[in-house]
Amino acid sequence: MVVPAGRTAHEILAEGEQYTDHPLNWSGILENREELSHGSDKFLEVKELWKIFGPKAEDLLQSDLKFSSKQEILDQTGCVVGLRNVSFNVRRGEFFMLMGLSGSGKSTCIRCLLRLIEPTAGHVLVNGEDICAFDKATLMSLRRKTFGMVFQHFGLFPHYTVRDNVAYGLKVGGASRVESYEKAQKAIETVGLKGWEDYLPGSLSGGMQQRVGIARALAKDPEILLMDEPFSGLDPLIRREMQDELVELQDKLHKTIIFVTHDLHEALKLGDRIAIMRDGEIIQLGTPEDVVTSPADDYVREFVQDASPAKILTADRIKEEPSLLIYEWQGPHVVRHLLRAARRQNAFVVSKHHTLLGLVTREGIDDLIKQGAASIKEAILADVPKCEPHTIVEDLFPLATSSHFSIAVTDSAGRFLGVIHDRTILDSMISDREETNND
Amino acid sequence: MTKFPANIQIPLATWVDELMDWILAHWGGFFDALGDILLQVLLYIEKFFLVMPWYVVLILVGLVAWRALGRWWHGLVMAALLFVIGTFGYWRLAMMTLGLVTSAVIISLTIGIPAGILMARNNLVEQLLRPFLDAMQTMPSFVYLIPALMLFGLGKVPAVFATIIYAVPPVIRLTNVGIRQVPQTVLEAAESLGSSSRQILFNVQLPLAFPSIMVGVNQTTMMALSMVVVASMIGARGLGLEVLLAINRIEVGRGFEAGLSIVFLAIIIDRITHALAARQRQFTSH
Structure with a gap:
């Protein structure tokens, strides 16, 4: 103490x-x-x-x-x-x-x-x-x-199947069998346990058991x-996964x-x-x-x-406005001009609703122009490194090293929020202390 | 100074005698009525075993053992053991013993399971019952014969009464233990979902305590069987009486046959109830 x-x-x-x-x-x-x-x-x-x-x-x-x-x-x-x-x-x-x-x-x-x-x-x-x-x-x-409550040691009923566990709260509340099973099914699907309804909790892994616990708490809305x-009893990898899913769930x-x-x-x-x-x-x-x-x-x-700052700082905090953003309806020549003017090799492409579509490179655009295409759609690389605002910096390291492009930050609906460069990630690790103190 | 002073004494024996006299004087009618009801139940259950043709009993025991133990030849062995009892010429006596045991077990469970539930849900009840249960289990079984004899006279009823007192503690204890062993988080979860205490009892506590209760049923049944043999001293007919007679007349062969029949009955009952208990245990290994 x-x-x-x-x-x-x-x-x-x-x-x-x-x-x-x-x-x-x-x-x-x-x-x-x-x-x-x-x-x-x-x-x-x-x-x-x-x-x-x-x-x-x-x-x-x-x-x-x-x-x-x-x-x-x-x-x-x-x-x-x-x-x-x-x-x-x-x-x-x-x-x-x-x-x-x-x-x-x-x-x-x-x-x-x-x-x-x-x-x-x-x-x-x-x-x-x-x-x-x-x-x-x-x-x-x-x-x-x-109220719905989720427990550290799950507190599942070992003699009931997953479905009956989740439906229990509805049944004791007087709901009919059909109605409680219907709502239970929805909750089971929400936590991603579809197909496991008839198993006994004892045959599931810790992470899955806690999903049952969460579904049971959510079933009565x-x-x-x-x-x-809820996640203390799980191993670190599963714990992080469950945390991320909880954030997603809470978003919904x-x-x-x-x-x-x-x-x-x-x-x-x-x-x-x-x-x-x-x-x-x-x-x-x-x-x-x-x-x-x-x-x-x-x-x-x-x-x-x-x-460590890598575990506290989120992508949302270190993301930047991109110096250049391409819109899907812009033609190849316009895009080439923009890239040159901004002295950039590549840039992210978004739709009318600001949904991230991918990334175009200068070579890709050059090729398109040679072929005489009218739209940049074919040059868009959809497979770009992406993360969500709540992703912690530590989780950005593998993304950053796996690709030579910058990381795009998108919300759960896929809308583009900002960009994180490799350099920014490193900076954030060093300058975090001064930065936060000046807030 | 090796002698304990003779003037310091607690006349417990006198008190107990006086209590028995008082009970007989004031409650005699109650025990007569209770005895009559018990007797009706006993005769009814005994009749069930005696009226069935022997081969039907054999087939039933074989089938139940097969279902419980899981292998067909287990059923066959159990039926064979019963068949051997028949070949000794003890079929009727074995059925009478079985009837007495069944009656004693049924009554023991109707008293024992609710008592165990009460004990599990209330610490005060547990503290009060525990010394009684300890006493009931450590007291030599013969001791129960005397008050049973005084209250109900000779015959089946005192035999079953003594048997119940001797055989009921395990099922009470194991019901209590089984319910108390249900993990706290499971109870908390049930409570947090808005269960009433009745719903918790029937949906959570009893199902999870079931394996433990079944072990209690097994033990109660075995103790009832052993007591029914002892109770033949106060007029319960059946295999026990046969052993008693053989001892009195020093007929070793007859005693051996009767004793072996009791052992066979014990094996059959034990294996079947034990298998039923073990079958439910899969959840609790969690």
């Missing part, structure tokens, strides 16, 4: 409260201040949530002892503090990360949102309704409709997706996602905002950029230190 010498627990706590009580003062949220002040943007509100494990937890909350450190409370009362005065808001459609080491309270926190663990005190508001005040039946229907370290589905992780890289890659927890408190809340550039304290700094 990184508690700087010379600071008392009270000081640390006071600092923590400052963060949790006044999240708007955080630089990263400044830009979103306007949005946050609207009630409708507080889709999920967590207010002063406490969880204390042990007998007489309520008595402890009444006393001043609750301001003592975790260890002091444990020594004096035998109670373990799971969550200490946690507050945050999540906007509709936001990808919200809860990050911390094991024992920091992140898993407890996400379970309290569904009341899988009953909070000792505090409120969880969904769409303005306090679910902590719900009775059993209302809570159950909330779980059936509004919940507004909020809770993910408790626009769920509100609360994602627990202990992996900073994962948090930086996926999150719109990150809440860093320690000893049951939120010690920093901000965008990935904030967390990296201005860590709240030594604890966060230590986290961030080993994050």
